[in-house]
Amino acid sequence: MSASIAVEHVWKYFGDFPALKDVSLRIEPGSCVALLGRNGAGKTTLLRILAGLSRPSQGAVRVDGRDSREEATRRRVGVLGHAIGIYDELSAFENLRLFGELYGLDRPKDTALEWLERIGLSAVRDGLAREFSRGMRQRLALARAFLHQPSVVLFDEPFTSLDDRAIAVLQQLLSEARARGATIVMSTHQIREAMELSSDVALISRGKLAHAGPRTAEMLADPGWLYRQYGDGQ
């Protein structure tokens, strides 16, 4: 079976500092991978390379068999980073319509309206994003990431500082994405939630891939087990 994401001997340097050291990883289509590691281990760097936001210094990354910077690849990838990635000076509707247009959707206006209904923001569709509460902005950001029905979902710390309603929306969207066969990679410190959702686990330690494989019953029962196993306890 060909990998949905193939990371081949990737190195990433920031100046002389190697943030990633010879990382190779294969992620099968439809799997949900929890990318674990301490702060500064290289999780965000790897996710940015997978999303095409940064080029590896050495090595290659292929998403669905294509280079991660190809337009066709980016059309199939949904990204949510640390920040929400929405425009404060645009309304909720304008934000979603903009990204619908950028992703080349056939009916960006209708799609934006459908998503606003879905995330419970249709009553404030013309309100500027800067006037929204934190939870409303988070839901808008989730809608932005899933608007184009991505087949590869890349999330950096998806559960951090989400409110209850946004967590419910995120869990619903992630389970729908899994049901339609999307590949999910999420870096997180919330090990318990990650273990419950994931089918596979990858642990990065000081820029190196320390472990990659299916999530086991041991990991689910004791989320700290993996860190202890590889001597990278937090």
Place this chain on the structure above:
Amino acid sequence: MRFLRQSWSVAAKDLRSEIRTKEALNASLSFSLVILLLFSFAFDPAAEQIRDFSGGLLWMVFAFAAALILNRSFARELENDCLDMLLASPVPPAALFLGKVSANFVLLMAVELIALPVFGIFYNVNWGMQAASLVLVTALGTWALAVIGTMFSALTVNLRLRELMLPVLVYPMMIPALMASIQLTTDLIAGQPLAGDSFLWLRVLVAFNVIFTALSVVFVDTVLLG
């Protein structure tokens, strides 16, 4: 077609944001008007020589006022990491760049078309003798400013001293286009049509725009992603 639609979406987004906040537009317009007013005290508006340096004065004002708009072009994408989301989307970097250049061009032209009549009033200059040609030259010079300024705005977006670095990088690069724009504007305000030597300067300006627009479109991917 998709390329143009994506460029338009980026340009419309930038214009909509700027019209709502008016951050750069207000700063740039006030700066232009204040400089024109201050220089009108320094020079005798009745003097004949005013026509000789009208082009230089106008383009100095336009170029400095432009920095205030161009600085915001990519800086506004840093809020909420919006630049990452634009780069993660399937928009070609060239479409993103041209969308931003177009938005900057519209904003700069708006400031300049307001400043031009004000210049005529403060300096007692009839700039309308070759109005159509003057607007053409202003548009070409402004496109050059928008292309170079947007490119360096992308290059300096992650620098702490970007407000300082942008003018330092842009103005030396702009020298050929500014020389052509100044010469052409001075001639047109003096009532001379676009012919002879003026035509040569016009070709310099057009060539500058073609070359630097093409180079920017080719290299913007490298500038944005490293």
